[in-house]
Structure formats: C-alpha cells, structure tokens
Amino acid sequence: MVPAEQQSWADEADRLRRRTRLARRGYWFPMLAFGLLVLGCLPYFRTRSGSSTTMYSSFHPALSLVAGGNSGNPSRLAVYWLIGAPVAYFLSAAFYRFRARRVGVSTSTKVFVAVGLGLLLLLVVLSAVGMALPGRDTAQRGLLPLITFGVGFCVLAWAERSWALGVFSALFLGLTVTVNVFSTVTWVFTQHPTWLFEHHLGLYLEQIDPFVVGAVLMVGGLLAGALFLIRRRSLL
C-alpha cells in the first residue's frame, strides 16, 4: 500500500465522518425547545407585590428545590417545570426520531433524556426529604431545573460528538449555575435600594435571570440551525 493511497483512505474516512455527523445532527431543535420552555416560565417570576423576597403561602416545601421560595408563583412554577421539562425532552427525542427516519442515520438520545429527567426527579426527591441548599435565598429561586438542562446539553454534546455544542453547553451550564447563585434583583437592591420601589422594577427584575438563560438558548438554537442549513447546502 503506497503512502498516497493510505492518505486517500484516511481523507475519505474523515470526509465520510464529517458528512454523517452533519446529516445526523439536530441539536438546534432541543436548544429552541428548551429556550421556549425557559422563556415560558417568565410569568411565574413576576412578583405580585413588587417585592422580590415575598414568600407566598402557596409555596409547597416538598417541591422547594424545583420551585424555589422566592419566585412570584412557586407552586405553579413547580408544576410548570415538572410538566414542561418532560414535554421538552419528549419533543426533542421525537424530533431526533423523525429526523433519523428522514435522513437515514439516527442519534441516541436515551442518555440525554435519562440524565435530564433523572436530575429533575432527584430535585423532587431531595425536596421531599427536606434537603435545603446553602445560601437558600439566592440559590432557591426556582431556577435549579435550569442546571439540569445545562447538564443535559453537555450529555447531548457527547451523544452528538460535537465540540461546538460541548463548548456552548459548558458555558451554558456555567450561566445556569451563575443565575442560581447570583440574583440581579439582590444586586440592584444592594446598589440602588430605592430603585425597586421608585421605578416599580421589582415587578420585572426577577424575570431578568431566566430571560437571559432562555434568550441564550434561543439565539444559540437559531444560529446553530442557520449554520446547519448553510453547511449542509455546501457539503451535501
């Protein structure tokens, strides 16, 4: 076997690998699905009184790690996450299945779904046994499920064998952890205590953190989708 032939075999294998990955990939869809899910939670973060730290009587301690205690409508938020997240995972898996039928090559989404839903279930179980997180005020605003989505996307990056999604997911996971330990409302309150009341900002500021997370997913999903279209047209 001459070196030129070896090189051509290696190049051919590389070309086939890239084309198969391009045909198989579809992570833009779960990004958009979870982006919509996160943006859809914004109404639950609108506080009724304008104070961001109001605890409502509807708060159910058995779901504290899923719903938090500081968000506008904790129990409804818990129901939203517990119904919305499985729906988003189901839609993503269904999309990959549909795509596999259409294109002819399938991606395994079992681990992505299992890890994502498993972590969400873990939050419910830990809430039920009464586990509280340190830094309760900042870490429990009903945003912990976002971390489970971040971990889920890291798993999806592994299943998709995509460096781009891997880097995005790592940064996204970092963002979800950040919004759980850093509260914009608290920061604004410490910097300008009167703003919340003078400008009625308290009504909306709680929404900023989940909005940023949802917007990052939506923009990432749209960019990834556009990029796929362009690359597919140029390669296939």
Next chain:
Amino acid sequence: MTHPSQSLDEVVHQRHRLGILTVLAEGKRVQFGFLQDLLGLTDGNLSRHLQILEEAGYVAIEKGYEGKRPRTWATITKSGRRALDAEMRILSELLHHAGDQKATDTLRPSRSPKVLAPRPIP
C-alpha cells in the same frame, strides 16, 4: 519491530468496508439507503460488503418496515468498533512510517553527481 501493515485486518482493510464502518460508528443505526448514497455503491455491492462485515461480527443487520416501506438498518457492534479503531490506528502508523521514510530518504545523500576531475593543463 514488526511493520504496522502486518497487523492489518483483511476484513476491514478494504476501502468500502472501512467507509461503511466509519459511517456506522457515527450513528446509532444507519439505513441502507443512506450508506448507499454516501458511499456511491450499488445495491449488490453494498449488500456483499455488509454481509462480509456481518459474518465477521462487526455489523448487525436489522430488517423491518417503516410504515409500508421495507427498510434495512445496520449497526456497528463492539468488536466492529474495536476493529475500526485498530485499522485507523494502523493507517495513521503507516502514514507516520511513510513520513519518516521520506524524511530519511531526503536526509540520506543521494547518488553523488559525477564530478569531472579537472584535466591537468599540459
């Protein structure tokens, strides 16, 4: 030290079969039609290669229906994945080997050009 080519697996060391395993390693299940389009093989040719890979235990073939359409799916097995990894490693070693050989050939002084000895001036 043995030459890398001595450890080649004859089943995998064939251009199309290497291509098939490469594609299969990238997905959970791959449709016959997808392989055919990507590799540019005829029905019979692809079937023959898949049969050889299946007999070697590198590929699992599954036949079924999607709606009313008959479909054939291929999946790479664990031993198939190992064989592919080994083949890619050997290919890479062979390329390195060839590169080293080329470098040695370049460094080794080639046949020295004949230099005419100056004639003594009478």
